[in-house]
């Protein structure tokens with residue numbers, strides 16, 4: 001049913017907790033950690049991910065991702081780690097995309113050796129890179145598209161088909177696209193994970209994670225999840241429900257701003273290398289268009305003419321030089337100092353993350369104000385370069 005009703009309606013109405021008592025317009029919050037055990041069908045307990053608020057919001061997540069089942073976690077990393085540990089055990093192997101979110105990459109490299117789980121990072125983001133990394137004991141293939149921070153686009157359908165033909169499980173991190181722009185399950189992906197801290201939350205004020213997949217896969221994830229205890233508090237579940245009501249409005253505005261700013265930066269003499277899948281010059285523009293409804297609110301770029309990335313970001317007045325992404329406010333950061341700081345310079349160079357690279361998360365402000373801020377920051381940076389010279 002959920003698939004047939006409009007996306008905006010899913011955001012507003014699916015998974016509401018009906019207020020039977022007072023008929024209020026929004027979901028009541030059930031904060032109980034203790035529920036009656038006699039004469040009931042369900043043994044409710046927050047760590048079982050089955051309180052009224054948890055259960056209902058899971059339905060919204062499932063509907064958003066065209067999945068049978070959804071689940072909410074206390075962070076993106078709780079969702080990702082629980083999901084991976086549900087399908088990997090000692091002696092198993094996982095293939096992971098080389099341009100991975102830093103926290104996921106760190107989790108795999110630091111924790112998997114303790115459990116005897118082997119891993120291989122691909123050499124690139126193309127289907128043949130994934131194929132080349134598959135071994136006899138591979139169980140899971142894990143990808144991100146668009147990737148962080150260079151916005152590479154992987155052919156989701158071809159990777160899903162490859163994974164299916166080998167009888168493996170495919171997992172994608174759909175955080176950057178959000179379900180507004182991309183539904184990987186429609187292209188054959190088995191499991192979708194999200195950092196709901198980003199677009200689903202969207203206001204830079206809650207930490208949360210989400211998973212969407214088949215009921216059978218979800219049962220396996222749920223069992224591990226109850227053991228690990230990565231559930232989200234019911235109050236924050238309620239906050240997340242409230243946030244998702246405006247998901248489509250926010251992401252559409254962010255898509256629009258990102259496209260406009262990508263075009264502005266692309267033509268600017270003090271800017272080189274703009275990375276945005278919605279630019280016709282992006283190497284995978286056609287592929288992006290075939291699997292995304294919008295190109296997203298994230299882009300990256302490098303300043304030209306020796307202008308210093310850090311000075312530029314310090315000179316910004318409206319756009320914040322801040323960590324994280326996907327809020328209604330625009331932010332920029334240097335991946336080499338933040339999200340990818342744990343990598344060596346060599347590792348970063350090998351995947352194209354230069355010290356000049358700036359990642360830009362578009363908010364919903366007026367486009368002209370964002371452009372004005374960038375213009376004045378470039379001017380100020382140039383002045384400083386001249387003074388130093």
Ligand SMILES: *Cc1c(COP(=O)(O)O)cnc(C)c1O
Pocket residue numbers: 075076077078101103104148173175176194195196197198207208209
């Ligand atoms: C932030 C992020 C995560 C981790 O999510 P947390 O909510 O910070 O635990 C995972 N993947 C991507 C792509 C992210 O941006």
